Amino acid sequence: MHARWGILGLLLLMASTASGTDIYKCTGQNGAVSYADTPCPSQQATLLHKETAIEAAQAKQGHIANTLYAMVDSGHLDEARSFAAANGVSDLFQQRVQTNIRQEQEQRQQEVINDAQTRRANEAANQARHQQAMQEYQAKLVQADAEQEKFRKEHWSELKQQNPDKVLWGMAASFNQARGQWCTVGQDGSTVCH
Secondary structure, three states: OHHHHHHHHHHHHHHHHHHOOOEEEEEOOOOOEEEEOOOOOOOEEEEEEOOOHHHHHHHHHHHHHHHHHHHHHOOOHHHHHHHHHHOOOHHHHHHHHHHHHHHHHHHHHHHHHHHHHHHHHHHHHHHHHHHHHHHHHHHHHHHHHHHHHHHHHHOHHHHHHHOHHHHHHOOOOEEEOOOOEEEEEOOOOOEEEO
Protein backbone atom coordinates (compact mmCIF):
# COMPACT_ATOMS: atom_id res chain seq x y z
CA MET A 1 0.00 0.00 0.00
CA HIS A 2 2.79 2.40 0.95
CA ALA A 3 4.64 1.46 -2.25
CA ARG A 4 1.64 2.58 -4.33
CA TRP A 5 1.52 5.99 -2.65
CA GLY A 6 5.27 6.32 -3.00
CA ILE A 7 5.15 5.55 -6.74
CA LEU A 8 2.25 7.99 -7.18
CA GLY A 9 4.22 10.69 -5.38
CA LEU A 10 7.27 9.99 -7.55
CA LEU A 11 5.19 10.22 -10.73
CA LEU A 12 3.63 13.51 -9.64
CA LEU A 13 7.03 14.91 -8.75
CA MET A 14 8.57 13.75 -12.02
CA ALA A 15 5.70 15.39 -13.90
CA SER A 16 6.74 18.64 -12.29
CA THR A 17 10.20 18.40 -13.89
CA ALA A 18 8.73 20.14 -16.91
CA SER A 19 9.03 23.27 -14.80
CA GLY A 20 12.55 22.22 -13.76
CA THR A 21 13.18 20.75 -10.30
CA ASP A 22 15.50 18.37 -8.52
CA ILE A 23 13.90 15.18 -7.19
CA TYR A 24 15.02 13.55 -3.95
CA LYS A 25 13.97 10.21 -2.53
CA CYS A 26 13.78 10.52 1.24
CA THR A 27 13.91 7.49 3.52
CA GLY A 28 13.05 7.96 7.17
CA GLN A 29 14.45 6.02 10.14
CA ASN A 30 11.34 3.82 10.16
CA GLY A 31 11.87 3.03 6.44
CA ALA A 32 9.03 5.25 5.18
CA VAL A 33 9.79 6.66 1.73
CA SER A 34 8.74 10.10 0.45
CA TYR A 35 9.77 12.34 -2.44
CA ALA A 36 10.63 16.04 -2.43
CA ASP A 37 12.26 18.71 -4.57
CA THR A 38 14.73 19.63 -1.81
CA PRO A 39 16.99 17.42 0.37
CA CYS A 40 15.12 15.96 3.30
CA PRO A 41 16.33 17.13 6.71
CA SER A 42 17.33 14.41 9.17
CA GLN A 43 16.55 11.67 6.65
CA GLN A 44 18.57 9.70 4.19
CA ALA A 45 18.17 11.45 0.78
CA THR A 46 18.97 10.11 -2.66
CA LEU A 47 19.05 12.46 -5.63
CA LEU A 48 16.91 10.81 -8.34
CA HIS A 49 16.88 13.66 -10.83
CA LYS A 50 19.09 16.72 -11.16
CA GLU A 51 17.57 19.71 -12.89
CA THR A 52 19.32 20.26 -16.22
CA ALA A 53 20.29 23.62 -17.69
CA ILE A 54 17.56 23.20 -20.32
CA GLU A 55 14.94 22.48 -17.65
CA ALA A 56 16.10 25.45 -15.62
CA ALA A 57 15.89 27.71 -18.69
CA GLN A 58 12.43 26.36 -19.53
CA ALA A 59 11.27 26.91 -15.97
CA LYS A 60 12.60 30.46 -16.00
CA GLN A 61 10.90 31.20 -19.34
CA GLY A 62 7.67 29.70 -18.00
CA HIS A 63 7.80 31.93 -14.91
CA ILE A 64 8.59 34.99 -17.05
CA ALA A 65 5.70 34.19 -19.42
CA ASN A 66 3.24 33.63 -16.56
CA THR A 67 4.29 36.88 -14.86
CA LEU A 68 4.04 38.80 -18.14
CA TYR A 69 0.60 37.35 -18.93
CA ALA A 70 -0.68 38.27 -15.47
CA MET A 71 0.56 41.85 -15.88
CA VAL A 72 -0.96 42.25 -19.37
CA ASP A 73 -4.26 40.60 -18.41
CA SER A 74 -4.62 42.86 -15.37
CA GLY A 75 -4.13 45.96 -17.56
CA HIS A 76 -0.67 46.99 -16.34
CA LEU A 77 0.65 47.43 -19.87
CA ASP A 78 3.46 49.92 -19.15
CA GLU A 79 4.92 47.70 -16.44
CA ALA A 80 4.45 44.62 -18.63
CA ARG A 81 6.24 46.33 -21.55
CA SER A 82 9.20 47.24 -19.32
CA PHE A 83 9.28 43.74 -17.81
CA ALA A 84 9.19 42.16 -21.29
CA ALA A 85 12.00 44.39 -22.55
CA ALA A 86 14.13 43.63 -19.49
CA ASN A 87 13.66 39.86 -19.98
CA GLY A 88 13.96 39.81 -23.78
CA VAL A 89 10.37 38.75 -24.44
CA SER A 90 8.94 41.83 -26.18
CA ASP A 91 7.52 39.59 -28.91
CA LEU A 92 5.66 37.60 -26.28
CA PHE A 93 4.31 40.86 -24.86
CA GLN A 94 3.02 41.94 -28.29
CA GLN A 95 1.45 38.54 -28.92
CA ARG A 96 -0.39 38.61 -25.59
CA VAL A 97 -1.62 42.17 -26.16
CA GLN A 98 -2.86 41.23 -29.66
CA THR A 99 -4.53 38.10 -28.31
CA ASN A 100 -6.33 40.12 -25.63
CA ILE A 101 -7.42 42.75 -28.19
CA ARG A 102 -8.73 40.00 -30.48
CA GLN A 103 -10.60 38.35 -27.58
CA GLU A 104 -12.14 41.68 -26.55
CA GLN A 105 -13.28 42.32 -30.13
CA GLU A 106 -14.77 38.83 -30.36
CA GLN A 107 -16.52 39.37 -27.03
CA ARG A 108 -17.95 42.72 -28.21
CA GLN A 109 -19.09 41.13 -31.47
CA GLN A 110 -20.76 38.35 -29.53
CA GLU A 111 -22.46 40.91 -27.28
CA VAL A 112 -23.76 42.75 -30.38
CA ILE A 113 -25.05 39.44 -31.78
CA ASN A 114 -26.67 38.58 -28.44
CA ASP A 115 -28.26 42.03 -28.20
CA ALA A 116 -29.64 41.72 -31.75
CA GLN A 117 -31.04 38.28 -30.97
CA THR A 118 -32.63 39.56 -27.77
CA ARG A 119 -34.10 42.55 -29.61
CA ARG A 120 -35.53 40.30 -32.36
CA ALA A 121 -36.97 37.94 -29.75
CA ASN A 122 -38.57 40.87 -27.89
CA GLU A 123 -40.00 42.29 -31.11
CA ALA A 124 -41.42 38.89 -32.05
CA ALA A 125 -42.93 38.50 -28.58
CA ASN A 126 -44.44 42.01 -28.74
CA GLN A 127 -45.84 41.32 -32.21
CA ALA A 128 -47.33 38.02 -31.01
CA ARG A 129 -48.92 39.78 -28.01
CA HIS A 130 -50.29 42.51 -30.28
CA GLN A 131 -51.70 39.95 -32.70
CA GLN A 132 -53.26 38.02 -29.81
CA ALA A 133 -54.83 41.22 -28.45
CA MET A 134 -56.20 42.09 -31.91
CA GLN A 135 -57.67 38.61 -32.29
CA GLU A 136 -59.31 38.87 -28.88
CA TYR A 137 -60.66 42.34 -29.74
CA GLN A 138 -62.03 41.07 -33.08
CA ALA A 139 -63.67 38.11 -31.33
CA LYS A 140 -65.39 40.51 -28.92
CA LEU A 141 -66.60 42.65 -31.84
CA VAL A 142 -68.02 39.59 -33.62
CA GLN A 143 -69.74 38.44 -30.43
CA ALA A 144 -71.22 41.90 -29.79
CA ASP A 145 -72.40 42.14 -33.42
CA ALA A 146 -74.07 38.72 -33.21
CA GLU A 147 -75.76 39.62 -29.92
CA GLN A 148 -76.95 42.94 -31.33
CA GLU A 149 -78.40 41.27 -34.44
CA LYS A 150 -80.08 38.57 -32.33
CA PHE A 151 -81.65 41.20 -30.06
CA ARG A 152 -82.82 43.23 -33.08
CA LYS A 153 -84.43 40.19 -34.70
CA GLU A 154 -86.14 39.15 -31.45
CA HIS A 155 -87.53 42.65 -30.89
CA TRP A 156 -87.95 43.72 -34.50
CA SER A 157 -91.69 44.31 -34.29
CA GLU A 158 -91.24 46.63 -31.29
CA LEU A 159 -88.35 48.48 -32.98
CA LYS A 160 -90.42 48.98 -36.13
CA GLN A 161 -93.24 50.54 -34.08
CA GLN A 162 -90.81 52.88 -32.29
CA ASN A 163 -89.04 54.01 -35.52
CA PRO A 164 -91.47 53.50 -38.43
CA ASP A 165 -89.74 56.09 -40.64
CA LYS A 166 -86.32 54.42 -40.37
CA VAL A 167 -87.77 51.04 -41.19
CA LEU A 168 -89.81 52.40 -44.13
CA TRP A 169 -87.00 54.40 -45.72
CA GLY A 170 -84.18 52.09 -44.58
CA MET A 171 -81.58 52.66 -41.92
CA ALA A 172 -78.39 54.50 -42.84
CA ALA A 173 -75.42 52.30 -43.65
CA SER A 174 -72.56 52.27 -41.16
CA PHE A 175 -69.20 50.55 -41.12
CA ASN A 176 -69.46 47.27 -39.23
CA GLN A 177 -66.04 46.59 -37.64
CA ALA A 178 -66.92 42.99 -36.82
CA ARG A 179 -67.58 42.21 -40.50
CA GLY A 180 -65.22 44.76 -42.00
CA GLN A 181 -67.94 46.08 -44.35
CA TRP A 182 -70.53 48.82 -44.72
CA CYS A 183 -73.79 47.38 -43.42
CA THR A 184 -77.41 48.34 -42.84
CA VAL A 185 -80.44 46.64 -41.29
CA GLY A 186 -82.69 44.54 -43.56
CA GLN A 187 -86.51 44.35 -43.49
CA ASP A 188 -86.45 41.49 -40.98
CA GLY A 189 -83.94 43.14 -38.62
CA SER A 190 -80.94 41.18 -39.88
CA THR A 191 -77.64 42.83 -40.75
CA VAL A 192 -77.14 43.32 -44.49
CA CYS A 193 -73.67 44.16 -45.71
CA HIS A 194 -72.64 45.44 -49.13
